[in-house]
Amino acid sequence: MGAVADAWTWLTTGANWQGESGVTARLLEHLWFSGVCLLASCLIALPLALWLGHIGRGGALAVNLSNVGRAVPTLAVLVLLTLTPLGRHGDLPTIIALVLFAVPPLLTNAYVGMREVDRSVVEAARGMGMSGGQVFRRVELPLAYPLVLIGLRSATVQVIATATLAAMAGGGGLGRIITAGFNTSDTGQVVAGALVVGALALAAEGVLVLVGRLCDPMRATRLTRSPGSSKSAGPADPAAAARAMT
């Protein structure tokens, strides 16, 4: 318990939040490369996965990619990139390493989400005369949406946790608070750093849950069809919304 109390003292000391290596600056750095990495990873992984899922090809690639990704140590990629000429461009090695880390699980999840769409529904849509594009936009994408979102959320949490490793390769971010605490045997600071990373991950997940709910293409349908929500309760019933999301 002593360490938690120390962490609290550390976190509530204003001086620790200020300056170039204060929590605020590190938090912003962490947010910056996690955010850029997630955006880039989504732009790379999602279109590819959704397209592969739509045409139903490349399943072995999409599924095995995340297994391959797990075997590659992010620390090794980070250090390797830092030693290349890219290392002279500030955060670039961190961002690239994190993108390489985030793309495989995103790709696999989105692909699996597309393939788990009920085939009979897709067949019915085709039978109704929908074109490939219409089936994709109006049937497959809305039905795959929850799983794609779950994949995005877990990738986000992992990217935020993994971004701490940048500190071991000389980069910035919240990991620096942890390594600084480690170097000075300040357990309170280490716990404080871990808590800030955890809080950031939780906050990011919360934001994604909210955004995901607002952008859900089948929001109205999921709400009215979920069991237990009467029609009069309408879309304002948060419990029904929660059930519909899970």
Add this chain to the structure above:
Amino acid sequence: MGTGCLVANEWICGEYLRSRASELTDATLQHVWITVVSVLLGLVVAFPLALLVRARPRFAAPVLGLTTVLYAIPSLAMFSLLLPLFGLSAALVVTGLVLYSLTILVRNILAGLAAVPEEAREAARGMGYGPARLLWEVELPLALPAVLAGVRMATVSTVALTTVGALVDYGGLGTLITTGLKSYFKAQVLTASVLCVLLAVAADLLLLGLQRLLTPWTRTGSGPAGGGRGRAGGDRGRAGAGSASGAGSGARIGKEAG
């Protein structure tokens, strides 16, 4: 090439392999034993936990929740937090890795046990099997594909995560990677990284072979029954056991990979 590549600090250097062979072997051996001990201890801890959760379902939420929370702790923080308890030792790295492996192992053991057909249990009970013999001779063998799929996933991610042990100088090849960064030694970083990936692939193939050897019945039907190629990552929020998409689906894939 020759000795020139060491002086020129090239990425690929045969002279490095020759002159530092013993250093590389030591680091690889340390990497291997840390991984093996961690996964074995992980299994030793995960089995009782899984059996407890199965026997007393009210423990399911706390046990699965706790292992999920442990999994979300950044490895850098985990190893730093264990420092006051263990000091700069291999035990620190092993403990951290065991805690990480629990998430995958507990869920896969549970998923494997849940997938045992009720008929098989009934038949064994009808033949007079007691609970211990039922578990050992019927349930465990039938759960083996899922358990081994979990062991494979846990082993591969443990190989990658061991590198972070470099923080306390017990990171196997990871130590070579971080010292190579400090001295800007390209050949050392690349060689250690490649060896690390090869180690993970070799461990995966070895365990796949073991899985095929131990569960010959899974190959007679249409494809492997518990091949661990379930949905990756998507099951984080759910209790893995009993979910429909194959034995491997219980565990979440993609722990921050070292």
